[in-house]
Amino acid sequence: NAGVTQTPKFQVLKTGQSMTLQCAQDMNHEYMSWYRQDPGMGLRLIHYSVGAGITDQGEVPNGYNVSRSTTEDFPLRLLSAAPSQTSVYFCASQGGVGGYTFGSGTRLTVV
């Protein structure tokens, strides 16, 4: 019963480096999304996907890319990391009415 799996759990990057945050779900959900959580700001939507091959921007997409080649996987790419991208990142998938499942998060620090 894996649900939504995020890797890595922790990451430290230098400014300008790139990396990919991985997200995988085993529930055959069509809808997946990425959020970032910052103190006092709640969770803000970065990108989302309504199915394989279909992605769209959320509230704070700048500096991030996504793709959805399979139903299971929805990776988030940081193209050139900046200190402003220091945050906790959550991946979520949705199946059924109101059925959102969140991963355990990736804590990213950009120095």
Next chain:
Amino acid sequence: AQSVTQLGSHVSVSEGALVLLRCNYSSSVPPYLFWYVQYPNQGLQLLLKYTSAATLVKGINGFEAEFKKSETSFHLTKPSAHMSDAAEYFCAVSDPGTASKLTFGTGTRLQVTL
């Protein structure tokens, strides 16, 4: 556009006292509403959800919330606080149905004192 307002970024109650966390929403269509809890250094756990059935929704750990359309509110309550309830609580709203974006409030940190 949808939005959620959580009044009070910090709420402190005594153990055994009533817990009331406030959430007001703005939505152009009858929404789905959610409360999530986040314990330190953990992910989000669903407490309860309103998806247009009964307006009084019961969730896990003794929490409940009432959807009041006239007040555009979805406040979270628990009759008697326990030390283990100390956490951050998020209210969220989405359009009804599947494949809908969640919009979160800024969160309320609940402190429970002896």
